[in-house]
Amino acid sequence: GAGVSQSPRYKVAKRGQDVALRCDPISGHVSLFWYQQALGQGPEFLTYFQNEAQLDKSGLPSDRFFAERPEGSVSTLKIQRTQQEDSAVYLCASSTKRLAGFPGSTDTQYFGPGTRLTVL
Amino acid sequence: AQSVTQLDSHVSVSEGTPVLLRCNYSSSYSPSLFWYVQHPNKGLQLLLKYTSAATLVKGINGFEAEFKKSETSFHLTKPSAHMSDAAEYFCVVSSGGGADGLTFGKGTHLIIQP
Numbered sequence: 001g002a003g004v005s006q007s008p009r010y011k012v013a014k015r016g017q018d019v020a021l022r023c024d025p026i027s028g029h030v031s032l033f034w035y036q037q038a039l040g041q042g043p044e045f046l047t048y049f050q051n052e053a054q055l056d057k058s059g060l061p062s063d064r065f066f067a068e069r070p071e072g073s074v075s076t077l078k079i080q081r082t083q084q085e086d087s088a089v090y091l092c093a094s095s096t097k098r099l100a101g102f103p104g105s106t107d108t109q110y111f112g113p114g115t116r117l118t119v120l
Numbered sequence: 121a122q123s124v125t126q127l128d129s130h131v132s133v134s135e136g137t138p139v140l141l142r143c144n145y146s147s148s149y150s151p152s153l154f155w156y157v158q159h160p161n162k163g164l165q166l167l168l169k170y171t172s173a174a175t176l177v178k179g180i181n182g183f184e185a186e187f188k189k190s191e192t193s194f195h196l197t198k199p200s201a202h203m204s205d206a207a208e209y210f211c212v213v214s215s216g217g218g219a220d221g222l223t224f225g226k227g228t229h230l231i232i233q234p
Contacts, residue, residue, distance in 0.1 A: 004163075033221055042210050043164070045221025059221060091164065093222075109222060111156075111164040 002026070004112035006092050012118045013082045021077045021115045025094030032075050033109060034067055035091040043091050049075060082119045089114040122147040124213050126225035134233045139198040141228045143211030146192060153194045154212040154222070155185055164210070170194065181205070206232045 005024045013019050025032050031050050035043035036059075046065070048056040051072035060067070064083075069075040079086055093109040127142040145151060155167040168179025175187045185196045194211060211225040 035221070035224075040227075042224030042226050043222075044224070048221055056221070093164075108154075108166055108169060110166070113163040 004092055004094055004110055006090075006112040006115050008115060009113060010116050010118075012120065014120055015082060015084060017082055018078065018080045019082055019117065021079075021090050021117070023075045023077070023092030023094075023112060025073065025075070025092070026110055028096070029094035029110075030072075030097045031095045031107070031109075032069060033093040033095075034075070034077050035093065036061075037089040037091055037114070039088070046077070046090075079117075082117075084119050087117055087119045089116050122149075122151065122213050122223050124211050124223055124225035126209075126211050126228050128228050129226065130229045130231065132231040132233060133201050135203055136200050139196070139201045139205065139230065141196040141209050141211075141230065143194045143196065143225060144192050145194060145211070145213045147213055152214045153185075153187060154214070155179065155183070155194075155196050156210045156212055156224075158208045158210065158227075160207075167196070167209075201230075201232050203232050203234065206230055 007022045011019055033048050034046040036046055037043040045059040047060055047067045049069040052069050064080045066078045091114045092112045095107040095109045097107055123146050125144045133139055153170040156164045157167050158164050167183050168177045168185055170177045170187045178184045183198045185194050187194050208227045208229050210227050212222045214222050
C-alpha cells in the first residue's frame with residue numbers, strides 16, 4: 001500500500017508569510033506525528049495526534065505553529081508569520097496505535113519524505 | 121526524560137569492511153530503541169527496532185544491533201559495508217512513559233570508501 005505522503009515537497013516563503021504543510025498518513029493509522037529537522041540535525045518532535053485529538057503539542061516552538069487533524073486522517077501543520085529560523089524539513093510520521101503509559105509499547109513510526117521549507 | 125548520544129558524527133569505512141555505529145541512551149523507563157537510515161533527499165527508513173524481546177536485533181540490509189542494558193548502549197553493526205550503505209543513520213529512543221514522540225540522536229554520517 002501507499003506510504004506516508006507529504007505536500008508540497010518544497011516550499012519557499014517570504015518572511016512574514018503563512019504556510020500550510022499537508023500530511024497524508026498511511027490508511028488506517030491512528031497516530032500521527034510531526035517533526036522538525038534542521039540542517040545537519042536529527043528530527044525533533046513537534047506534536048502528536050491520536051485520531052483527531054491532539055494529545056501532545058509540547059514540541060511546537062511558538063504559538064505561530066498550529067497543527068490540526070479534523071477528521072482523524074489528513075493533517076495540516078500551519079506556520080504563521082514565518083521567520084528565517086523556521087527553515088527546516090518538516091517530517092510527518094504515522095503508526096498503527098500507541099498505548100500511552102505502557103513503557104516499550106511504541107509501534108513503529110513510518111515517515112513521509114518531508115517538506116523542505118525555506119524562508120527568505 | 122530520555123536522550124540519545126551518537127558517539128561519532130562521521131564514520132568512514134572501506135567497502136567490504138565491518139561497520140560500527142555507536143549509540144548510548146538514557147531513559148527513565150524500559151525503552152524502545154530504533155535505528156533509522158536517511159538517504160539524501162529521501163525519507164527516513166526503519167532499519168531495526170528493539171522492544172524488550174531478544175537483545176540482538178536483526179534488521180534489513182544485513183544490519184543488526186545489540187541492546188546492552190548494563191552499558192546503556194545500542195550499537196549498530198554490519199559485517200561488510202556496501203557502497204549503497206552510505207547515508208545518515210539515526211539512533212532513536214522512545215520510552216512510552218508520557219513522552220509521545222521519538223527522541224533522535226544527532227545522526228552519524230556513514231561514508232563508504234571504494
